[in-house]
Amino acid sequence: MSEAPAAPRTASADATPQDGIALLLTPPVPRAGWRVLPARVIAMCAVELQKLRHDRTELYTRAVQPALWLLIFGQTFTRIRAIPTGGVPYIDYLAPGIIAQSAMFIAIFYGIQIIWERDAGILNKLLVTPTPRSALITGKAFAAGVKSLVQAVVVIVIAALLGVALTWNPLKLLGVALAVVLASVFFSCLSMTVAGIVLSRDRLMGFGQAITMPLFFGSNALYPVSVMPGWLQAVSKVNPLSYQVDALRGLLLGTPAHLAADFGVLAVAAAAGITAASALLGRLAR
Secondary structure, eight states: OOOOOOOOOOOOTTSOOOHHHHHHHSOOOOOOGGGTHHHHHHHHHHHHHHHHHHOOHHHHHHTHHHHHIIIIIIHHHHHHOOSOOTTSOHHHHHHHHHHHHHHHHHHTTHHHHHHHHHHTTHHHHHHTSSSOHHHHHHHHHHHHHHHHHHHHHHHHHHHHHTTOOOOOOHHHHHHHHHHHHHHHHHHHHHHHHHHHHHOOHHHHHHHHHHHHHHHHHTTTSSSOGGGSOHHHHHHHHTOHHHHHHHHHHHHHTOOOOOHHHHHHHHHHHHHHHHHHHHHHHHHHTO
16 A cells, blocks of 8 residues: 655745745844935935025025125225225125125024024934934034025125126036035034033023124135234134135136135035034033
8 A cells, every 4th residue: 555645844934934025024224324324414404494494584684784795895995995906896805705704604603503402302302313413413514504505695696786797607606605515514513512512502692703703804705814914814824714715706706716725624624513513412412
């Protein structure tokens, strides 16, 4: 009598599942390290810019001051001819400096917002997420850069209406945008670094007002470095605003500039600002 055929072996529950089922059973591996930074930076920047979308009042009010500088200060000193500008009309010479000034004034008080987020409990919630602190700071810094860029466009339009001879070369305008964003990243990180030290909105307001005017008047925004006293020339050489103004003048007006050095200093200053602000961010949450 022949043996009965063996029954087919049933599939073990421990057998390797098919590819489609494996995707359901195995959670995806989260991105880590440098791969997560760009997405988190873009997300934080988008969150910051949503505030500007819902309330554009800041743009309108901040356009008043640069308009007054160009209308009153620029046109008056153009008539006086007291400041040597190398044959360039003074209002043309002034316009890049006012673009840099208006961008700095937006970024330099950015630390007030992060202190407000600390007081409202938002910062603590952000810090417990997997988002690196450097990504939080970088996102906020580049959001300040985009806001400053919008302000720069407003100043350029006002300057063009006043007859300032600006270039409209697309590549040079991209260089202008890069210079504005890099400088704004540095100044916003400087503000957030000071916020991590003083830990108070009132103190930060005092520090902001104490450093904005020296940064502005200690640069080449209003007059060339050659007419400054020696000690002020030394201050101008370590002032990132001077390098931003030099780059803007070279790109917008075609005046002699040191673009490689200007962008190099701005990039190093922005990286140093992000590093310093990220290191002090934890103090705000204590």
